[in-house]
Amino acid sequence: MxxxxxxxxxxxxxxxxxxxxxxxxxxxxxxxxAALAPAAPEGRAPDRMRPGAETIGAPSCAAASRQVGSYRTRLGGAPAGSFHSLIPTARVGFMADQAPGPGCRPIIAFVGGGASATLTAIALLRATTWLRLPYHVVLLDEHGRHARGVAYSTGDDRHLLNSPAKGMAALPDQPGHLVEWAVRRGLRCGPETFLPRRAYGDYLAETLAETARWAVPHATVEQRTARVVRARGTGDGVVLHLAGGERLTAAAAVVATGNAPPDPLPGPAGLPGVVADPWHPVSGVARLRPRADVLAVGTGLTMADVALTLTAAAPDVVVHAVSRHGMLAHRHRPPLVTPPGLVDLAHADGPLPLRELTRRVRAAIADYPGDWRHVVDSLRPHVPELWQGLSAAEQRLFLARLARYWESARHRMAPEVADRLAALRAAGRLRLHTGRVSELRAGPSGVRAVLGDGGRLDVGTVVNCTGANPGAAPFVRALLDDGLARPNHLGLGVDTCPRGALVTPSGRVSRRLLALGPVRRGQLYETTAIPEIRAQAEQLAQRIADSVLRGRAIEPTVVP
Ligand SMILES: Cc1cc2nc3c(=O)[nH]c(=O)nc-3n(C[C@H](O)[C@H](O)[C@H](O)COP(=O)(O)OP(=O)(O)OC[C@H]3O[C@@H](n4cnc5c(N)ncnc54)[C@H](O)[C@@H]3O)c2cc1C
Structure with a gap:
């Protein structure tokens, strides 16, 4: 103090x-x-407003507008009509105790309020606070899961992070930030601890709140529970249409709709006993108390969560889990180190073809004396570049044949989770099956699942654990329908520029509509875990600060 x-x-x-x-x-x-220089009397440009000066002091928003207007008139420019139009021509600073009201600040809106939006808001506040840029952040989340989103809103502490705490800090320049927070909160946590995801949601929420406190009064943050149904470009902004009819005009909007529910399972829509979205706050598994056996379709990390929750909620039920290969995610094995460069990625003739890449990864694993996980992890920073170097045909081949092996090796379970699943399997409470569900219909105990080989499974509940489909979010579909975004050629989300701006079907780069997280999957492939989202959030924040708040042109406006 x-x-x-x-x-x-x-x-x-x-x-x-x-x-x-x-x-x-x-x-x-x-x-x-400079921004805190004494303000000049109204109507007269203060000393700092000479040509070349970058900041001014002003006692109020309206006064700043008048001062910059008169300044521009004297320089031969047209008087500024509104505060918004001043921002591209001058950085405006305010006395800390004489801040403008929210009404005259540009709004940066986020469609979706989960981890992606939160990390971007934190990065933006940190990047701009000392520039005294005035703006208002609005995080719109349809379920009010602010900061937590789908992944970190679970109330079940058996659901652990699938990465150690040392890799999950919200602040890229402070890798120990999460561990320090957890210790301050009285949690037992070291760099290699796999914390409960609920705690991580608390951490994100608190980090945003703390950062926002420091940004006041220049930048302010608001969290609203609202569903955004559409967007409309206005030339110098975006109008968001909220369910219920309200409209919000923003200087820029970030698409952070994240993990949309999985594609529907085969069978009649709305079949009783089928949980279409395991993470839905009302109809998901959190409130489920099954009385008969459960079938989880999918055997990945979502299934692991569902099995842990439902076997605890109903001590007599068996959870069956089915997927084409019946493969569980691998487990982490401490010590959790990531040696760099274990795979030779050099290639004289341009990008590495998929066949050669696969051969080299296999060879590296065979030659490496340590744990194969290190080889997989060493590839992680290179994935976007390797992915973009593949042809569209190779990308499709990877998705069809190799992705499931990569996913189970790359996105691994916390050791405690793997131990619990092993115990459930040993006790006969979790049973893995190989096959494809070809149909779901009403059955004697609730739902009958027909498998591709003609086998049948009668259960009380079926849970869709096949994984998120980022392009299926209704808001993303509306953007595509309205020609504001271009679908990725693989159908996995939308096309974006390297720093996250949406690209329209004609190849125009949007200055006002941006995106990050799972919705960029088709373009980057690895885009869902926190380290990747955190890096995108930094880039996006910088882009918003430069292009939206300071009006600098930073990217080509048309791409192929
Ligand atoms: C179950 C699970 C566990 C994970 N565990 C880990 C982990 O341990 N470590 C790790 O690194 N990564 C993990 N991930 C991956 C990653 O961290 C998440 O994918 C990440 O949370 C993505 O955040 P997001 O904000 O983009 O999406 P989401 O978390 O999906 O949040 C998006 C939010 O936007 C809302 N929304 C969507 N559309 C609209 C709309 N039109 N209007 C208003 N609101 C809308 C949604 O309801 C949701 O609340 C996990 C993912 C999942 C699904």
Whole structure:
């Protein structure tokens, strides 16, 4: 507290948030100092508003508008009509205690309020606070799962993160941030701990709240429970249509709709006893108390969660799990290290063809004296580049033949989860089957599942654990229908520029509609786990700050 006051007396600015990287502070403080210059009387441009100066001081939003308007008139430009139109021409700073009201700030809206939106909002606040850029962040989530989204809103503490705490920090420059938070919260946590996902949701929520507190009054954050049904471009912004008829005009909107429910299972829609979306807050597995056996369709990480929850909720039921290969995700094996460069990826003649890449990965695993997991993990940072180097035919081949092996090796279970599943299998409470469900229909105990080989399974409940389909989110479909986005050629989400701007069917790069997370899967392949989302969030935040809040042109406006 005392340190904070001393800092403010010395610098005229609030003390830097501990979450801000110290190497950027001098730049930020210099700008903050300029922004806090004494304001000139209304109607007269302050000294700092000479040509070439980047920041001004102003006692209020309206005064800033008038001052910059008169400044531009004297320079021969047209008077500025609104505050929004000033932002591209000047960075405007405000005295900390004389901030503008939310009404005249540009809005940065997020469609979806989960981890992707939260990490981007945190990155944006951190990147812009010391520039004193005024804006208002609105996180719109249809189920009010702010910060938590689908993955981290579970209330079941048997659901653990599938990555150790050391890789899950929200702040890229502070890898120990999550571990420190967890220890402060009294959780037993070290770098290699697999925390409950519920705790991680709390962590994201608290980190956003703390960062937002430091950004006030320049930038403010609002979380709203609302479903966005459509977007309309307006030239200098985006109008979001909310369910219920309300409209929200934003300077930019970020598509963070995340893990849309899986594709429907074969069988009549709405068949009683079929859980179409295991993570739905009302009709998902959280409230399910099965009285008869359960069939999970899919044997990946979602099935693992469902089996843990339902065997605990109903001590007598058996969970059957079926997939074409009946493969469970592999388990993590400590120590969790990622040595770099275990696969030779050099290729003289352009990108590595899939066949050669597969051969080299197999050879690297065979030659490596340590755990094969290290080889898989060492590939992770290179996946987007390798993926984009494949032809469309190779990408399809990978999805059809190899993806399931990659997924089970790359997205692994926490050791505790693997142990619990092994115990359930040993006790006969979890049974794995190989096959394809060809039809679901009403059956004697609730639902009858017909398998591809003609086999049948009678259960009380069927849970769709086949995994999210990012392109199936209704809002994403509306963007495609309205020509505001272009479907990825594999049908996995939408096309985006390298820094996340949506691309329209004609190849135009949107300045106002951006995206991150699972919806970019077709383009990047690995885009769902926190480390990848965190990196995208940083890039997107920088893009919003540069292109939307400061009006700089930063990318080609048309792509092939
Ligand atoms: C069960 C599960 C466990 C995972 N565990 C891990 C892990 O341990 N480690 C790891 O690194 N990664 C993990 N992941 C992957 C990754 O962290 C998640 O995919 C990540 O949470 C994605 O966040 P998101 O915000 O993009 O999507 P989501 O979490 O899906 O959140 C999107 C939110 O947007 C809302 N929404 C959608 N459409 C609209 C609309 N039109 N209007 C308003 N709101 C809307 C949704 O209801 C949802 O709340 C896990 C994923 C899942 C599904």
């Amino acid at each position: 005392v340190n904070g006051i001393l800092w403010r007396l010395r610098t005229g600015a609030p003390r830097p948030h501990p979450a801000f990287p110290s190497d950027r502070d001098p730049l930020r403080l210099r700008l903050a100092g």
